[in-house]
Amino acid sequence: MAERIARDANEAFSELKTLSNEQRSQALVAIHDGLKTHKEAILAANKIDMENAVENNLSSALVKRLDLSAGDKFDAMLQGILDVAELPDPVGKITLARKIDEGLNLYRITAPLGVLLIIFESRPEVIANITALAIKSGNSAILKGGKESYQTFKAMSDIVNSTLQTETQVPAAAILLVQSREDVSNLLSQDKYIDLVIPRGSNALVRNIKDNTKIPVLGHADGICHAYVDVSADVLKANRILVDSKTNYCAGCNAIETLLINKDVPGDSITEILKSLTDAKVKLHVTLDLRQYTTTLPQDLVVDAQDADFGHEYLSFDIAVKLVDSVDAAIKHINEHSSKHTETIITEDKESAERFLKGIDSAGVYWNCSTRFADGFRYGFGTEVGISTNKIHARGPVGLEGLMSYQYQLRGNGHIASEYLGAGGSKTFVHEDLDINKVDL
Amino acid sequence: MAERIARDANEAFSELKTLSNEQRSQALVAIHDGLKTHKEAILAANKIDMENAVENNLSSALVKRLDLSAGDKFDAMLQGILDVAELPDPVGKITLARKIDEGLNLYRITAPLGVLLIIFESRPEVIANITALAIKSGNSAILKGGKESYQTFKAMSDIVNSTLQTETQVPAAAILLVQSREDVSNLLSQDKYIDLVIPRGSNALVRNIKDNTKIPVLGHADGICHAYVDVSADVLKANRILVDSKTNYCAGCNAIETLLINKDVPGDSITEILKSLTDAKVKLHVTLDLRQYTTTLPQDLVVDAQDADFGHEYLSFDIAVKLVDSVDAAIKHINEHSSKHTETIITEDKESAERFLKGIDSAGVYWNCSTRFADGFRYGFGTEVGISTNKIHARGPVGLEGLMSYQYQLRGNGHIASEYLGAGGSKTFVHEDLDINKVDL
Numbered sequence: 001m002a003e004r005i006a007r008d009a010n011e012a013f014s015e016l017k018t019l020s021n022e023q024r025s026q027a028l029v030a031i032h033d034g035l036k037t038h039k040e041a042i043l044a045a046n047k048i049d050m051e052n053a054v055e056n057n058l059s060s061a062l063v064k065r066l067d068l069s070a071g072d073k074f075d076a077m078l079q080g081i082l083d084v085a086e087l088p089d090p091v092g093k094i095t096l097a098r099k100i101d102e103g104l105n106l107y108r109i110t111a112p113l114g115v116l117l118i119i120f121e122s123r124p125e126v127i128a129n130i131t132a133l134a135i136k137s138g139n140s141a142i143l144k145g146g147k148e149s150y151q152t153f154k155a156m157s158d159i160v161n162s163t164l165q166t167e168t169q170v171p172a173a174a175i176l177l178v179q180s181r182e183d184v185s186n187l188l189s190q191d192k193y194i195d196l197v198i199p200r201g202s203n204a205l206v207r208n209i210k211d212n213t214k215i216p217v218l219g220h221a222d223g224i225c226h227a228y229v230d231v232s233a234d235v236l237k238a239n240r241i242l243v244d245s246k247t248n249y250c251a252g253c254n255a256i257e258t259l260l261i262n263k264d265v266p267g268d269s270i271t272e273i274l275k276s277l278t279d280a281k282v283k284l285h286v287t288l289d290l291r292q293y294t295t296t297l298p299q300d301l302v303v304d305a306q307d308a309d310f311g312h313e314y315l316s317f318d319i320a321v322k323l324v325d326s327v328d329a330a331i332k333h334i335n336e337h338s339s340k341h342t343e344t345i346i347t348e349d350k351e352s353a354e355r356f357l358k359g360i361d362s363a364g365v366y367w368n369c370s371t372r373f374a375d376g377f378r379y380g381f382g383t384e385v386g387i388s389t390n391k392i393h394a395r396g397p398v399g400l401e402g403l404m405s406y407q408y409q410l411r412g413n414g415h416i417a418s419e420y421l422g423a424g425g426s427k428t429f430v431h432e433d434l435d436i437n438k439v440d441l
Numbered sequence: 442m443a444e445r446i447a448r449d450a451n452e453a454f455s456e457l458k459t460l461s462n463e464q465r466s467q468a469l470v471a472i473h474d475g476l477k478t479h480k481e482a483i484l485a486a487n488k489i490d491m492e493n494a495v496e497n498n499l500s501s502a503l504v505k506r507l508d509l510s511a512g513d514k515f516d517a518m519l520q521g522i523l524d525v526a527e528l529p530d531p532v533g534k535i536t537l538a539r540k541i542d543e544g545l546n547l548y549r550i551t552a553p554l555g556v557l558l559i560i561f562e563s564r565p566e567v568i569a570n571i572t573a574l575a576i577k578s579g580n581s582a583i584l585k586g587g588k589e590s591y592q593t594f595k596a597m598s599d600i601v602n603s604t605l606q607t608e609t610q611v612p613a614a615a616i617l618l619v620q621s622r623e624d625v626s627n628l629l630s631q632d633k634y635i636d637l638v639i640p641r642g643s644n645a646l647v648r649n650i651k652d653n654t655k656i657p658v659l660g661h662a663d664g665i666c667h668a669y670v671d672v673s674a675d676v677l678k679a680n681r682i683l684v685d686s687k688t689n690y691c692a693g694c695n696a697i698e699t700l701l702i703n704k705d706v707p708g709d710s711i712t713e714i715l716k717s718l719t720d721a722k723v724k725l726h727v728t729l730d731l732r733q734y735t736t737t738l739p740q741d742l743v744v745d746a747q748d749a750d751f752g753h754e755y756l757s758f759d760i761a762v763k764l765v766d767s768v769d770a771a772i773k774h775i776n777e778h779s780s781k782h783t784e785t786i787i788t789e790d791k792e793s794a795e796r797f798l799k800g801i802d803s804a805g806v807y808w809n810c811s812t813r814f815a816d817g818f819r820y821g822f823g824t825e826v827g828i829s830t831n832k833i834h835a836r837g838p839v840g841l842e843g844l845m846s847y848q849y850q851l852r853g854n855g856h857i858a859s860e861y862l863g864a865g866g867s868k869t870f871v872h873e874d875l876d877i878n879k880v881d882l
Contacts, residue, residue: 014776018800098821104810106820113832114802195832216657216833237855244857248864335455354882357850359459361555369545369853377863379547379849380539380872391554391636391846392657393834405832408820409798412810414678416685422818423689431821441795 002186005142005176006193009115012173013140017112019169021089024135027168028085031131032078034163035156043069045155046124053148065122066149077125083382084132090400091138097434101420101427104412107439111407112138114195117187118385119144119209121201124152129383131160131175137403142187142194144178146201153177188213196403198385203313218398220389222339223253224313225371228330228356230347231262235269237368238346239276244370245344247280251315253387254342254364254374258310260330263323267293277319278302285309285320311337327352331359338362340389342374342396363389363396411441443627446583446617447634450556453614454581458553460610462530465576468609469526472572473519475604476597484510486596487565494589506563507590518566524823525573531841532579538875542861542868545853548880552848553579555636558628559826560585560650562642565593570824572601572616578844583628583635585619587642594618629654637844639826644754659839661830663780664694665754666812669771669797671788672703676710678809679787680717685811686785688721692756694828695783695805695815699751701771704764708734718760719743726750726761752778768793772800779803781830783815783837804830804837852882 016024035042046068053063068074096108116139120126127143134141145153157177165172178184187194188209197217199206206221227245229238245256259277261270270293274284278301285305286294294302309320310333324330327345334343342364345356353367364374374397376384381399388394394402419425457465476483487509494504509515537549557580561567568584575582586594598618606613619625628635629650638658640650647662668686670679686697700718702711711734715725719742726746727735735743750761751774765771768786775784783805786797794808805815815838817825822840829835835843860866 014773014800014802017802018796100814100819100821104814111802210655214651216831234855240855240857244859248857248859332455355459359455360848361455361458361552362848364849364851366851367853369851369856370858372858372864373541373545373851373853373856374849375858378541378858378861378870380541380870390657395846396849405836407801407803408805408815408837410805410807410810410814412808412814414675414681415810415814416681416689417811417813417816417819418685418689420819423813429819429821 002183002190003193005178005183006115006187006190008173009140009142009176010193012171013112013114015171016135016140016174017138019138021091023169024138025085027135027164027170028081028132030163030167031128031160032081032085034159034167035081035128036078038155038159039074042152042155042159043074045151048151049124049149058148062122062148066124066152068124068152073125077128080383081128081132084136087136087382087400090136090404094436094439095406097436097439099430099432099434100410101415101430104410104415105434107409107411107441108406109409110404113403113405115140115142115193116403117142117144117194117197117215119184119197119199119201119205121146121205122148124149124156126200127153127156127160130385133383133385133400133403135170135174137400139403140174140176142176142178144184144187147179150179185212188215191215200386216393218388218390218394218402219386220253220339220341222313222389223255223341223387224258224311224337224339225254225256225341225374226258226260226334226338226343227256227371228260228324228327228334228343228345229262229265229273230327230345230349230352231264232349232352233262233265233346234348235272238273241344241346241368241370242273243276243280243282245372246277246282246319247317248370248372250317252372254371255315256319256344256371257313258320258322258337260322260324260333262327262330263325271296274321281317283318285318287322289323290321313339327355328359331356335359335361340391341387342366342371344369344371363387443624443631444634446619446624447556447628447631449614450581450583450617451634453612454553454555456612457576457581457615458579460579462532464610465579466526468576468605468611469522469573471604471608472569472601473522473526475600475608476522476569477519479596479600480515483593483596483600484515486592489592490565490590499589503563503589507565507593509565509593514566518569521824522569522573525577528577528823528841531577531845535877535880536847538877538880540871540873540875541851542856542871545851545856546875548850548852548882549847550850551845554844554846555580556634557582557844558585558635558638558656559583560625560638560640560642560646562587562646563589565590565597567641568594568597568601571826574824574826574841574844576611576615578841580844581615581617583617583619585625585628588620591620626653629656632656641827657834659829659831659835659843660827661694661780661782663754663830664696664782664828665699665752665778665780666695666697666782666815667699667701667775667779667784668697668812669701669765669768669775669784669786670703670706670714671768671786671790671793672705673790673793674703674706674787675789676713679714682785682787682809682811683714684717684721684723686813687718687723687760688758689811689813691758693813695812696756697760697785697812698754699761699763699778701763701765701774703768703771704766712737715762722758724759726759728763730764731762754780768796769800772797776800776802781832782828783807783812785810785812804828
């Protein structure tokens with residue numbers, strides 16, 4: 001069953017790969033129209049999921065995430081599909097053009113990856129999001145939603161599949177739905193047919209997937225972000241940035257978990273900085289040498305830090321705080337303890353900032369701004385499939401570009417290697433770069 | 442021990458990452474000079490390896506690969522280091538610049554990956570090659586050579602390490618040597634410290650590594666390349682290209698293993714094409730429907746093909762041959778059976794060619810030229826660390842660019858997310874792309 005699904009998606013990919021941008025974008029418009037027409041049926045299915053959720057005593061936060069009828073959620077979801085349709089074509093962009101010899105030209109051209117396996121938890125709007133991104137980028141997608149959103153998911157995917165089949169050039173198997181739990185573990189072993197797994201959900205979900213597949217996994221398990229307040233920091237800026245980075249959405253992977261402060265920051269400034277956090281109801285886990293600066297703060301919000309607090313992801317209004325000797329010590333601490341997501345330095349000293357930006361080994365390296373900006377929408381990518389802490393392939397917020405690979409095209413006229421140096425012949429290569437804006441294939 | 446090595450390499454990376462192009466390139470010149478000065482000692486060590494190889498009855502091909510004193514091999518190795526030193530700096534290139542809002546700018550900047558684990562078999566010159574590429578790209582490397590080249594490897598790595606320590610800013614631990622077999626399997630579990638494994642050697646080596654690590658592996662196990670002769674092929678061109686693709690170096694991963702011929706190619710042309718291969722001593726594994734065209738060929742070079750011949754990597758003067766109905770059938774066969782390395786179409790019909798180039802899902806898609814061009818030197822990459830059949834990250838021949846990742850730098854002035862739409866505020870983003878050639882950080 002899993003092999004059949006994966007092979008079908010892969011065969012659909014072979015077809016999808018040859019379609020034009022117009023054909024792929026038209027399919028998105030058709031899906032948009034289909035979902036719009038069947039809005040009532042989808043919301044009715046969604047209502048059943050919500051009732052089941054209440055009956056099963058799921059948390060109110062989860063029920064809220066399930067609800068497609070709230071506010072303008074449904075319309076925003078539909079608009080998102082049209083937005084993706086209107087993005088520039090990510091397929092077939094020439095990124096290198098080189099004359100290898102007379103009549104023999106090399107081109108590096110963007111191409112879709114193949115088959116994506118997307119595993120997500122409760123939010124049913126993800127199906128529209130991912131479907132749009134996958135088709136626009138020429139990739140097939142196998143979608144596995146959480147059981148909480150089964151009815152909504154089924155209603156939407158039936159519409160997507162029938163729309164693809166009857167109104168578009170995109171093969172219906174380009175977007176496939178999977179429900180049962182066994183299917184997923186079997187799909188994770190289909191590395192012959194599936195090119196990339198994208199889990200969207202809890203740390204536990206991501207870790208479990210990473211441990212159970214040979215297929216590359218795009219995403220992040222942890223978001224352990226750091227802020228470093230340099231000796232030359234503007235204290236008011238520091239306060240603003242720290243409070244935002246910690247409290248704007250503390251369950252987000254781009255919230256900070258650890259604060260490092262340069263030991264030469266004046267004592268009253270340190271107190272002021274820490275007070276801005278306790279004023280925002282943040283609980284400080286501080287090292288002993290910081291205790292002298294916390295005597296005037298509410299003592300229920302100050303506790304002793306343990307070693308394990310550094311490199312820990314609270315996902316709550318808690319933060320670990322530590323003094324460091326220098327910007328270099330901050331870099332060293334962060335490179336050892338962070339999850340390579342996003343780190344920020346607060347300083348008015350350009351030299352310290354440049355040192356930090358160059359020395360930190362994370363996807364996002366920030367100067368004087370909140371780590372909460374690490375997000376595809378905020379970066380201007382339109383929508384995102386997730387945030388990657390991988391260093392291989394896509395890094396940080398991942399939009400359409402992260403779903404692309406490339407191919408080398410070589411166009412000759414009977415050229416053979418054995419006539420050239422290194423393969424038995426005497427001809428030398430020209431290796432002259434061509435202007436990629438003037439290539440006419 | 443393995444953890445210590447990996448951690449040391451990772452710490453060295455943190456330092457190496459902050460060095461300038463001049464400092465990294467100077468280190469390569471120093472290594473070049475050190476190896477040149479100690480040429481006699483290295484060749485003496487190499488002589489011991491060669492004597493041991495003969496004593497242990499290793500194949501003459503292997504002994505030949507070990508020999509650093511043959512021809513200009515040593516000098517070419519030294520020149521290769523200087524060539525890499527002179528390449529443009531791959532670190533710190535801005536590939537995206539975007540104004541997010543007034544005073545808040547986003548940059549995507551190339552950055553090294555981190556720690557590379559390179560596992561290679563006999564060729565001792567690889568150490569110079571990889572050392573140069575790693576340092577130039579700002580990556581640390583842990584090198585594990587085959588036991589056959591132990592003495593040479595040890596002599597060279599001692600010189601590299603002492604040169605780094607005494608004459609350069611590059612930390613000595615940026616290039617580390619590992620010998621024992623246990624260390625390798627322990628290193629493969631150091632996914633906290635090692636970012637990429639690059640095996641250079643047999644299929645068995647690559648497969649074994651892929652099966653035993655969670656660290657991403659760059660490379661290829663198989664090279665199952667295809668040629669397709671279209672109905673509009675120029676037969677003389679086909680003959681040249683097929684003979685070169687099959688026989689120029691049949692043990693290479695870029696040699697073809699399967700030939701597909703359009704069934705509408707005239708019978709005498711099919712015979713002529715097959716004869717060009719048997720003239721070159723290639724043994725044909727043909728399907729039954731091809732037998733009618735092989736009656737005039739030497740019968741010891743024509744055998745019946747089995748199903749398993751298609752998708753098989755011979756690495757010898759053997760080829761599987763099959764008739765297909767159309768270019769679409771060729772694409773389908775290839776996407777199902779190839780290892781996604783390199784495939785070529787031979788045709789004078791631009792429409793068929795474009796269909797093939799767009800439909801094939803391999804790293805290299807060629808038109809009227811030999812698959813043997815799939816090589817970093819031939820592509821003009823200088824040297825290569827290998828050829829990748831991965832679709833994630835680097836694809837095809839991998840040079841310096843394939844050893845790079847990137848980071849997003851965000852430079853603000855106290856900017857916080859909560860003031861913007863979507864995070865609780867009302868400000869909208871500007872998202873205006875800046876000219877990357879005019880960025881002055």
